[in-house]
Amino acid sequence: MRERYIDLIDQTYYFPQEGFDVQDDYLQFHKVDLQHLIQTFGTPLKLTYLPKIGENINKARRWFHDAFENVGYNGSYFYCYCTKSNHFSHVLNEVLKNKAHLETSSAYDIDLVRNLFKNGKIDNKIRIIANGFKPKQYTDKLLELIKDGFIHIIPILDNMMELDAYSGFDGEELSIGVRVAAEEEPNYQFYTSRLGIRFRDLIPFYIEKIKSNPKLKLRMLHFFIDSGIKDSAYYWSELNKCLNMFVELKKICPTLANINIGGGLPIRNSLGSNFDYAYVIEEIVNKIKTFCDDAGLEHPNIYTEFGSYTVGESGANIFEIIGQKKQNDSELWYMINGSLMTTVPDVWGLGQRFILLPINLWGQGYQRTIIGGLSCDVSDYYNSEVHINQVYMPKIIGDQKLYIGFFHTGAYQDSISGYGGTKHCLLPSPKQIIIDKDENGKLIYEVFAEEQSPDSMLKILGYK
Numbered sequence: 140m141r142e143r144y145i146d147l148i149d150q151t152y153y154f155p156q157e158g159f160d161v162q163d164d165y166l167q168f169h170k171v172d173l174q175h176l177i178q179t180f181g182t183p184l185k186l187t188y189l190p191k192i193g194e195n196i197n198k199a200r201r202w203f204h205d206a207f208e209n210v211g212y213n214g215s216y217f218y219c220y221c222t223k224s225n226h227f228s229h230v231l232n233e234v235l236k237n238k239a240h241l242e243t244s245s246a247y248d249i250d251l252v253r254n255l256f257k258n259g260k261i262d263n264k265i266r267i268i269a270n271g272f273k274p275k276q277y278t279d280k281l282l283e284l285i286k287d288g289f290i291h292i293i294p295i296l297d298n299m300m301e302l303d304a305y306s307g308f309d310g311e312e313l314s315i316g317v318r319v320a321a322e323e324e325p326n327y328q329f330y331t332s333r334l335g336i337r338f339r340d341l342i343p344f345y346i347e348k349i350k351s352n353p354k355l356k357l358r359m360l361h362f363f364i365d366s367g368i369k370d371s372a373y374y375w376s377e378l379n380k381c382l383n384m385f386v387e388l389k390k391i392c393p394t395l396a397n398i399n400i401g402g403g404l405p406i407r408n409s410l411g412s413n414f415d416y417a418y419v420i421e422e423i424v425n426k427i428k429t430f431c432d433d434a435g436l437e438h439p440n441i442y443t444e445f446g447s448y449t450v451g452e453s454g455a456n457i458f459e460i461i462g463q464k465k466q467n468d469s470e471l472w473y474m475i476n477g478s479l480m481t482t483v484p485d486v487w488g489l490g491q492r493f494i495l496l497p498i499n500l501w502g503q504g505y506q507r508t509i510i511g512g513l514s515c516d517v518s519d520y521y522n523s524e525v526h527i528n529q530v531y532m533p534k535i536i537g538d539q540k541l542y543i544g545f546f547h548t549g550a551y552q553d554s555i556s557g558y559g560g561t562k563h564c565l566l567p568s569p570k571q572i573i574i575d576k577d578e579n580g581k582l583i584y585e586v587f588a589e590e591q592s593p594d595s596m597l598k599i600l601g602y603k
């Protein structure tokens with residue numbers, strides 16, 4: 140009878156597979172002996188396997204390089220890392236060791252860039268794509284960076300008002316980009332992304348406001364399709380619209396030489412994932428080439444800003460099952476020694492699935508379970524995989540210990556859960572005011588804490 144957990148996996152997926160193997164009933168992640176890790180450090184724990192970051196960066200470069208060769212593409216390819224997906228210094232170190240450029244999302248990101256420069260991790264030739272809806276603090280910091288000699292910074296206009304921040308630019312010339320607002324997938328709550336400029340506004344805006352300013356050079360068209368790069372009718376149709384826009388703009392804007400297709404390259408969220416990266420990338424490159432060839436235009440340089448793809452597959456969260464609760468005939472809870480809401484919050488916030496596997500007891504029988512977190516919140520659970528609306532785990536016999544891991548959790552989870560006081564997009568905690576009444580009923584105000592500073596954030600992230 141084949142009814143061990145390992146048989147279930149063997150029958151369902153190709154296994155072992157990249158990053159995952161079992162030795163003597165214990166799971167290995169990129170050949171790291173997880174049992175040893177647990178014995179050494181205990182649980183719950185979060186791990187980051189740094190070599191995977193460079194591996195993924197270089198794989199993507201290779202796919203683009205091969206696609207360029209296969210279709211005869213003449214532009215260059217630039218890999219930028221979207222810092223918001225994981226800001227930790229050890230991650231940025233690895234990204235920069237692999238010669239990636241950067242994409243920023245907020246003012247404090249520019250403090251991070253300054254810190255990297257001060258510590259010799261980057262020079263002023265690094266390419267920085269500055270995205271996001273930009274308060275004055277962000278545009279001011281960008282302009283200071285440009286003034287200080289960073290020669291390849293491209294602020295991407297998220298909206299038309301943003302131009303006001305640059306229109307009085309007092310240097311020689313300023314390279315800028317524009318982000319086009321993509322239409323969202325039909326199942327979203329709104330039609331058009333709030334990020335970027337409407338299609339119909341772009342060309343009149345360029346003619347009236349950018350072209351007329353001799354210091355401003357529009358060099359990049361940026362688009363990001365929020366649901367990511369997929370081989371789907373929706374993705375290809377959005378890409379076509381953006382490429383049409385590129386062609387129309389390029390006809391009247393000779394400096395437009397770069398196209399930025401954003402992030403969204405998927406990661407494996409199941410042992411059954413089978414995304415054909417090389418094929419999809421070649422299709423994208425071929426489409427850009429075809430649009431340009433048909434219009435008699437040079438091939439633009441292609442930029443990407445992969446966040447999840449760069450760092451997602453390097454991370455894992457490991458827990459121990461510390462108890463079982465059978466709440467009715469069909470629902471058996473495996474309680475972990477931590478919380479999913481506070482360590483992998485996208486599970487709760489977005490219904491995100493990760494690869495979930497036991498670390499040990501692979502030779503034992505299995506049963507259907509629900510994974511329960513320690514917080515009191517009803518939503519702190521995990522009960523379905525990508526392919527089935529169920530989770531199976533080895534049976535625990537007697538006083539056996541079972542450890543489980545959520546894998547490929549390296550992107551966004553730390554910042555969204557606020558690891559140590561960090562924040563999504565490095566947007567600081569606000570000033571906190573306490574309001575009370577004195578004995579006469581008069582309101583009294585006290586500043587409990589000032590707005591979080593860049594230094595406090597950078598310290599948590601390992602830069603100070």
Ligand SMILES: Cc1ncc(COP(=O)(O)O)c(C=O)c1O
Nearest residue numbers: 221270402403404444445446447
């Ligand atoms: C402008 C922009 N670029 C890149 C990314 C990174 O996306 P991903 O992590 O899916 O690669 C995002 C994510 O929200 C984004 O908004």
